[in-house]
Amino acid sequence: MAGYLRANPQACDTAEGIRRWWFDSEHEVEMEQLLDALEWMKRRGVVEEILAADGRRRYRRLAGDARLQALIDAADAG
Numbered sequence: 001m002a003g004y005l006r007a008n009p010q011a012c013d014t015a016e017g018i019r020r021w022w023f024d025s026e027h028e029v030e031m032e033q034l035l036d037a038l039e040w041m042k043r044r045g046v047v048e049e050i051l052a053a054d055g056r057r058r059y060r061r062l063a064g065d066a067r068l069q070a071l072i073d074a075a076d077a078g
Contacts, residue, residue: 001037002046002071005061012050012060046071 004022005011013021019034029037038059041047046063061068 001041002068002075005047005063006065006068006072009061012058014056014058018059041071044071 001018001022011022015031015034015038018038019029019031023029038047038049042049042059044063046061046067047059048062050058050060052058063071
């Protein structure tokens with residue numbers, strides 16, 4: 001997900017939209033896992049959650065490129 005945010009810095013979507021569009025068919029993600037990952041990223045200042053006018057929660061990038069790259073590097077190492 002961090003790679004997608006780096007390549008698409010203006011991306012903003014609901015959790016369902018992220019699950020459906022941000023991952024390719026080879027990397028299906030369970031909604032519970034995705035919500036856990038989004039919460040983890042929120043706590044670290046990588047994404048923010050906003051409440052849209054339609055009442056749905058959307059997530060968008062908050063961190064800069066360096067922070068996103070550090071997240072990608074940590075994931076690759078683990």
